[in-house]
Amino acid sequence: MTRSVDDGHPREDEGAGERFFRETRHARGRLGGGWLDWENQPPPFKTYPGAEQVALPEPAPAKADLWEALARRRSVRSFSSGPISLSDLATLLWAGAGVSTVQAGYALRTAPSAGALYPVETYVVAHRVQGLDAGAYHYAVLERSLERIVAGDLSVPVARAALDQGMARDAAAVFVWSAIWRRSIWKYGQRAFRYVPLDAGHIAENVALATAALGLGCCQIAAFYDDEADALIQVDGREESVVYMAVVGRPG
Ligand SMILES: Cc1cc2nc3c(=O)[nH]c(=O)nc-3n(C[C@H](O)[C@H](O)[C@H](O)COP(=O)(O)O)c2cc1C
Structure with a gap:
């Protein structure tokens, strides 16, 4: 049967x-469900006390037409050696995970999130960004700043982590998105594992469209060695693990 x-x-x-x-x-x-343990809600923001902070410029969205950006967005896997500006990086970070309004105590963002729980954290592995030392950084959403977690050129380890895809070495920067699963499990139980990757997809598409609008190139990466990707941004792979990446740079 x-x-x-x-x-x-x-x-x-x-x-x-x-x-x-x-x-x-x-x-x-x-x-099931219906009852929420408000006293034990996981904190919605990750912080790195003591980390070196890099203030980001205000996001500077290019005057761009949404329909044109939709039509123009294409995965770009070949990059010139030119850097991107810190302003462009700030704009892309805001496009993916920036706060766009505060309503009823919720800092709502550019991308939708199941239950407004925002389980996805954004990191950037910067290779060639003007005014930013090479290294791995965490995006502090509320402060609109970067917190440095690893100093130095990580272009080879990030490409190795990305299943040896050379575009992660040649790009100007690599976005790395992780999930803090507990933030969503707290409300949705095991169904959270369906919702969190959807959140990451929304964020990544926002960044992809923003790169198209800025005349930059971008390619999503889901093919990576999980342990190596987690190690790059120093997360444990259990409470927090890498779910998605995207390379960004000047097409070349
Ligand atoms: C979830 C997901 C994972 C992807 N992972 C990779 C990847 O690891 N390497 C790669 O070269 N492209 C990757 N891509 C890009 C796709 O190959 C690409 O989107 C597809 O070929 C369609 O081309 P387009 O993006 O230019 O429209 C990924 C795309 C998505 C949505």
Whole structure:
């Protein structure tokens, strides 16, 4: 007898991904939850006390047409050796994860987020950004600044982490997005593992469209060695792990 995927029973040849989707399906009448442990809500912002802070310039969005940016966005994998400006980087960071309004105590951002929980953190591995030393930085969303977590040229290790894709070495900077899973699990349980990658996708597409608007190139990267990617930004791969990357630079 053929079973439907959501009859609660595993198929014989079920893989980890299929099992995950089966076990996290919502079905009418089977929805749990409803109660939230407000006292133990994970903090919505990550901070690096004591880290060197780099103030970012105000975002400077180019006057650009959304429809043109949509039509122009293309994955770019070849870059010139020219740097990008700190202003461009600040603008891209804001496009991906910037606060655009505060409503009822919530700092709402450019990209939507399930439950406004914002489980995705943004890091930048900078190779050639004017006015910014090479290294790995965490984006402090509220302060609109960068916190330096690793100093030095990481172009080779980041490319190695990205399954040896040379574009991560040649780009001017690599965006690295991690998930602090607990922020979303707190509300959604295991279903959080469906929502968090969707959040990351929204952020990455915002950045991709913004690069198109600024005349820069961008390519998403989901092919990476997880341990190496986590090590690059010094996260443990369990509480917080890398979920997505994007290279950014001058097309060449
Ligand atoms: C989730 C995701 C992961 C991707 N990972 C990679 C990658 O690791 N390497 C790569 O060269 N391109 C990667 N890409 C880019 C796709 O190959 C690209 O979007 C696709 O070929 C369509 O081309 P376009 O982006 O120019 O429209 C990824 C895209 C997405 C959405």
